[in-house]
Amino acid sequence: MSNEIAVEDDLQESEELYERLVIDIPKGQEALRIDKFLMHRIEGATRNKIQQGIDNEMVLVNDKPVKANYKVRPYDKIVVFDNRHPDSNDIIPENIPLNIVFEDDDVLLINKPAGMVVHPGSGNPSGTLINGVAFYLKQQNPELEENGLPRFGMVHRIDKNTTGLLVLAKTPKAMTDLAKQFFNHTVHRRYIALVWGDFEENEGTIRGHVGRHQRFRKLFTTYPEGEHGKEAVTHYKVLERFNYVTLVECRLETGRTHQIRVHMQSIGHPLFNDDFYGGDKIVKGTIFSKYKQFVDNCFALCQRQALHAKELGFIHPTSKQPMLFESYLPDDMLAVIEKWRKYSENKNDIS
Known part of the structure; x- marks a missing residue:
């Protein structure tokens, strides 16, 4: 291993809003108080801010919180959680x-x-x-x-x-605890999406790094070979088929920005009315005047990508009890799903 300190920035291209700086201490590191050590290693950090982070258990050494007077030793692994929100x-x-x-x-x-x-x-x-x-x-x-x-x-x-x-x-301690759960991929996140096209299989997994598009920087894309971006894994399951569109659930292992949207696009199933990733036009179905009017009416009912974060589960930071929350689908998604359901049952009724 190199004597240089390795720093991992897990915030890049992620939906998580905390950076996790991982510092592996090399052989030969002299004993030094951790607050002084971090003050010289983190750009713009003050001793007061670092000490607050240590007090709030946002600094871990070998996966355990430490005191400000802890002395860094060779082969220690230091993890620092730091948010980059506006103050x-x-x-x-x-x-x-x-x-x-x-x-x-x-x-x-x-x-x-x-x-x-x-x-x-x-x-x-x-x-x-x-x-x-x-x-x-x-x-x-x-x-x-x-x-x-x-x-x-x-x-x-x-x-x-x-x-x-x-x-x-x-609380700061709750922040650290929840941030660790997100980084460890133990948070349960279940989304409901309406996507273009039908699926041959009833369920599957999409694996492919997600990162910013190399040319269009406002967009994200999938890099199947992992040459850019961060690892991303999405599990999906078909809930209901409507011929030209499908209702699916998506469970996230990772939380990359636009992950479900770009993963679904990468397998030919962009989210319905997703104007960033090609879902705001007819993707499946013969283009004729009555069908086009039907789709336009559906777009008018749900004027955004049809995606809803339905379930969220985690371990409570204090009680350590599992918690699971569920929310109802919003009215716009319910309306467009019902419209497609009626259409799939009676293709002549496309008003």
Whole structure:
């Protein structure tokens, strides 16, 4: 092994919103307090920030939390969890309605609607789910206005036009625990999607690295040979067939950005009305005036990619009990599914 420190950035091209820096300590490393060691190894880090991370168990050595006076030894494996969200001072609380599914002292479960961006970023400084969460938490604790809003525990995200369940951590320790579960691929995530085309098989697995398109940087794509991007695994199962479109469930092992959308596109089944990946036009079916009008009517009913994060399961960070949450399909997906169901039963009824 090289004497250079290996750093792994698992956030790149991922839906998880925490970086995990993995540092393998080489042979010959002198004994040095871990807070001093990390301050010199992480760009822009301050001793105070590192000590806070250590206190909140966001720094692990050989998979265990340590104290700030721990001395780094050869062959230690250090893992540092660090979010890259805007600082809390950059988040403007806004009175945005939230569909809260569950809440306790550690976690907050929200059912996100279509059209809502998860967190502030370039082009979306306000109106996001996190702006709404900031307002909600301030109503619970007015003192936050004086002391500054806490850093929010977003450990994953879903696309703007994807609906469904998100979990937020309300404490730093809960953040670390949930982030580890996402990195270890132990979080249960089940999505429902309406995709173009019929399947020969009833279930299958798609394996192929997912990363940014080399030419069109706003898009992601699949790299079957693994030459770019990050490993991605999607398991799918057919739920209902409608001749030209199919209702499927997708279970994620990994959480890459646009993973289901690009994986389904890669096997010839883009999501219905996915304008990024070719699902917003007729992919299957003979193009004639009545059928085209029927499809256009379906597009009007569900004006986004037909994808919903239906189930989310994890181990509670404090009680260590398994938790599983389920949300209903939104009205737009229910409407378009029912329209295709009627069409598949009676092809003459395509109004």
